[in-house]
Amino acid sequence: MRLSELGEKEIVNLDNGARMGLLIDADIVFDKETGKIHSLIAPERKIGFKFLGIEQNGIEIPWSAIRKIGYDMIIVEFDS
Template structure:
């Protein structure tokens, strides 16, 4: 799968069915040596608006991804 094919997919948590965000709004952390994806950084949906400072993000390890479908990515993420 190409990285460009991930764009626009919604991220859904398998544990509670919660929506965690969309890949377009996310950052991807890549290992510079191997080129493999380490994790996804998704804006925290619980934080609606923050005036100053860093934005709140959730880091989802790549090994937490269970399925990548046509429209969504299913993750098993217990830390949220």
């Protein structure tokens, strides 16, 4: 699978069914020494603060929390 194919996948939390956004909008944190993916940082989906110009932190999802990468979504098991 190519990275370009992953970008449009929706990140969905198995724990509560919440849609956490698209992978293309998330940041990927790599381990500098090994090159392995450490975690994803999904942006928070709260609209009110965005209009006020307040920058928000995202939700960090450990790579180990990913349970399945499907055709159109990425399932994570993450207690947020």
